[in-house]
Amino acid sequence: MSLDGFVAGPNQSLKEPLGTGGEQLHKWVFGLEAWRRPHGMEGGVVNESTPVMEEVLANIGATIMGRNMFGGGRGPWNTAEPWDGWWGSNPPFRHPVFVLTHHAREPLVMEGGTTFTFVTDGIESALDQARRAAGEKDVALAGGAHVARQYLKAGLVDEVQLHLAPTLLGSGERLFEDADALKGLAMVKTVATTDVVHLKFARK
Numbered sequence: 001m002s003l004d005g006f007v008a009g010p011n012q013s014l015k016e017p018l019g020t021g022g023e024q025l026h027k028w029v030f031g032l033e034a035w036r037r038p039h040g041m042e043g044g045v046v047n048e049s050t051p052v053m054e055e056v057l058a059n060i061g062a063t064i065m066g067r068n069m070f071g072g073g074r075g076p077w078n079t080a081e082p083w084d085g086w087w088g089s090n091p092p093f094r095h096p097v098f099v100l101t102h103h104a105r106e107p108l109v110m111e112g113g114t115t116f117t118f119v120t121d122g123i124e125s126a127l128d129q130a131r132r133a134a135g136e137k138d139v140a141l142a143g144g145a146h147v148a149r150q151y152l153k154a155g156l157v158d159e160v161q162l163h164l165a166p167t168l169l170g171s172g173e174r175l176f177e178d179a180d181a182l183k184g185l186a187m188v189k190t191v192a193t194t195d196v197v198h199l200k201f202a203r204k
Contacts, residue, residue: 001162006172007145024167028195038092048193056161061137062130063093066147067101076103096133098126123150145173152181160201
């Protein structure tokens, strides 16, 4: 998240999915070995953000995301040229992913254990399906902001991990819309680095 509260810049598009300037929010993570490894990349650095990222990625049994994060544009799915996500044929999730959308689509089975299931009947249904799929493991809420706001407003979020980047975007998509967004959640950990400040909140 930027210092002025945005998790994506303005003018999001297929060419710039994070919006204008949005990639600045993620500069701290792209070079991390802990991030590169799940994406099938070699090398990378180990620094103060490494244990934070390892904790974020540990014990995830299912993920929920919105249609915008999965991508492919708005409206009905293009059946002539099916969109299979931003991650290629072998996405880094390697577990079931539930995509919130208004437009039905058959599940998409990818390499490496990732299956995208498209949920059209709301956030509670997606969470129920994700919990069943995850079993004893955690359910990750990947985003984007609109989906995160819905789950926060419904009181369904147990933990929030914010990565505060030292940049200003000026406009774009905000994560928080009101002062009650983190109601019931208290800060439990802070890790400050020169590139990013990690803030963890957990339900009291």
